[in-house]
Amino acid sequence: MERLSKILPGALAKRGLLAESDASLIVHHAKIWIAEKLPGSAAMLFVRSFRDGELLIEAENSIALQECAAKELPLLTHLRETKGHTKVASVRLQRA
Numbered sequence: 001m002e003r004l005s006k007i008l009p010g011a012l013a014k015r016g017l018l019a020e021s022d023a024s025l026i027v028h029h030a031k032i033w034i035a036e037k038l039p040g041s042a043a044m045l046f047v048r049s050f051r052d053g054e055l056l057i058e059a060e061n062s063i064a065l066q067e068c069a070a071k072e073l074p075l076l077t078h079l080r081e082t083k084g085h086t087k088v089a090s091v092r093l094q095r096a
Helices: 004-014 018-037 062-070 072-082
Strands: 045-051 054-059 090-095
Touching (some): 018 045, 018 054, 054 062, 062 072, 072 090
Parallel strands (some): 054 090
16 A cells, blocks of 8 residues: 555646645745744744745734844755755745
């Protein structure tokens, strides 16, 4: 019997949903990382989407934006190396 981890990507790709599921997983991993590494600003930071290699994060205020900007490179490193999301090319930060 085959493992679900081997069957699922093929089934999603066949239905054209693989890119959307990958994007959702990247957003999910980014939210978890922000909650762990930026607990004081996590409530003011919103990971909105991943499209065309760019992860979009919105901040409620400029303080949260600056704190997230300081951790942008560690977030990229975490997503690429630890989680294996090589499609993430950049992080775009903006005010909500």
